[in-house]
Amino acid sequence: MHVKNKQLLFVYNEKSGKGSIRNYLADVVDLFTQNGFDVLTHPTQSRGDAEHFVQEHAGDADAVVCSGGDGTLDEVVNAIMNVRPHLPVGYIPSGSTNDFATSLSLSKNPVEAARDIMVGDIYRCDVGAFNGTYFVYVAAFGLFTDVSYQTDQNLKNSLGYLAYILEAGKRLMNIPVFHLRIEVEGQVLEGNYCYGMITNSRSVGGMKNITGNDIDMNDGLFEVTLVHTPVTPLDMNEIATSILTGDYHSNLVENFKAAAVTIEATGDIDWTLDGEYGGKHRVAAVVNCHKALRLYLNRRKSVPLVENQAPLKALAKTFE
CATH class of the missing domain: 2.60.200.40 (Tumour Suppressor Smad4)
Known part of the structure; x- marks a missing residue:
């Protein structure tokens, strides 16, 4: 009997930063596929497009990965918080500043960042609510x-x-x-x-x-x-x-x-x-x-995280 692969939504802003994500798309998608995912890719077309796409397709997804600046991540998190708050997220930073990625020592190399997501654990990160968003x-x-x-x-x-x-x-x-x-x-x-x-x-x-x-x-x-x-x-x-x-x-x-x-x-x-x-x-x-966002982190490479809890399950076990 054929076992259905997990589905991953990959949303990317090809204009973010210097557009470097375009040079790594094939390698990143191949890496996700090697790890048992069917990948649905979507290049954002305008502001708000990432949020709309994730809201539309989150129901069938097992994970979401986005690449872009902090604004792209913001749209994806807003979509998830509104439709599927427990859906895990991976982030491949490719913006000009990438404050959130810097805070967690995420790799700026797209392939390395994708690999970290595939071997990562679930880190429960706080999210802010602001007047309904x-x-x-x-x-x-x-x-x-x-x-x-x-x-x-x-x-x-x-x-x-x-x-x-x-x-x-x-x-x-x-x-x-x-x-x-x-x-x-x-x-x-x-x-x-x-x-x-x-x-x-x-x-x-x-x-x-x-x-x-x-x-x-x-x-x-x-x-x-x-x-x-x-x-x-x-x-x-x-x-x-x-x-x-x-x-x-x-x-x-x-x-x-x-x-x-x-x-x-x-x-x-x-x-x-x-x-x-x-x-x-x-x-x-x-x-x-508190701890509303489920974020993939390679804990061996990220900054020390102050968190009093038992070791978290690896990505490969998340969907068992």
């Missing part, structure tokens, strides 16, 4: 947060991370002021802020260790960083030093852990979710979905 590693507002989605794709492909730096420099002459009321675990903060980020990552904007210390990506807690609007050039210098060094003893920068946070503004403000435009919101209710 989801994000993988960061929700942010304020200064610089539009850089990731406003920077021209061709410029990102040619200059990489430098393109973001050039675009960010244009924002320094127009620092925003948001009067906010922030509720965290029964406590209320209120004041003028120019920037805020709610993260589950060791890297944001290509910079490591700016989200705080002792980052555990499946502890059920976000790292929350809020920056008060500077008044003087000395304030700006103090803020920059605090963020870049990860030393949050400044009165101008607040950094703490929380499972949920609600941020209320006096008017609509633009938010960024995983580097993509997240819409205008006057009130943002953000909740940590």
